[in-house]
Amino acid sequence: MNHLKNTDQKKIVIFASGTGTNAENIIKFFQKSSQAAVVAVFSNKRSAKVLRKAHNHNIKALHFDRDALYNSNEVLHILQDINPDLIVLAGFMWIFPANIIKKFPDKIINIHPALLPRYGGKGMYGMKVHQKIIENKEKESGISIHYVNEKYDEGEIILQARTQVLEGDTPESLAEKIHQLEYKHFPEVIQQLLEEK
Structure with missing residues (x-):
């Protein structure tokens, strides 16, 4: 942990x-950095384990409902107060609202567990993606890290990383390979984007 709060530290939400x-994984990666830190974790599910994980690392954990995100602008106002350098969607299941995208242009990124544009879009997340890839006997899969726009999984791609799908792979074993790619590349891409800003 950094004992001295660096005022130039970049903020990640x-x-x-x-x-x-x-x-x-991202929180731990940046705990070793003086350049950037995760300052808040937001979740649309009160029971999400991610909120407890944020608490355990002494990071502000916020739960919100659909109204706070889409209608009352409550989430937008909190984000404007924080003024993050980067907003990272890490397994966030709702479409991101246009008003937040407009306020934070080129500052919102997402990770998807497949090689976009294939296996993306509404309803394609988590194990559903891996099951489809196994069913379709694909030879490879991977991750896509991309900017967020107003449509699911359609923003400009920043990085893709690939892994082979072997004959004996199951959705679970493929999920594990994808997790390893996510853990390696996601924090590195975040760091690189922050350095460029």
């Missing part, structure tokens, strides 16, 4: 809906 394995 994470949005997640689930267990938060990627979120925690």
Whole structure:
């Protein structure tokens, strides 16, 4: 942990809906950095384990509902107060609202567990993606890290990383390979984008 708060430190905000394995990996990666830090974790699910993980690392954890994100602008106002350098969607299941995208242009990124544009779009997340890839006997899969726009999984791609799909692979074994790619590349891409800003 940094004992001295660096005022030049870049601020990262994470949005997640689930267990938060990627979120925690990013938090730990930047705990070793004086350049940037995760300052808040937002979740649309009160029971999401990611909120507890944020608490465990002494990071502000915020739960919000659909109204706060889409209608009342409550989430937007909190984000404007924080003024993050980057907003990271790490397993966040709702479409991101246009008003937040407009306020933070080129500052919102997402990770998707497949090689976009294939296996993307509404309803394609987590194990559903891996099951489809196995069913279709694909020879490779991977991850796509991309900017967020107003459509699911259609923003400009920043990085793709690939892994082979072997004959004996199951959705679970493929998921594990994808997690390893996520853990390696996601924090590195975040760091690179922050250095460029």
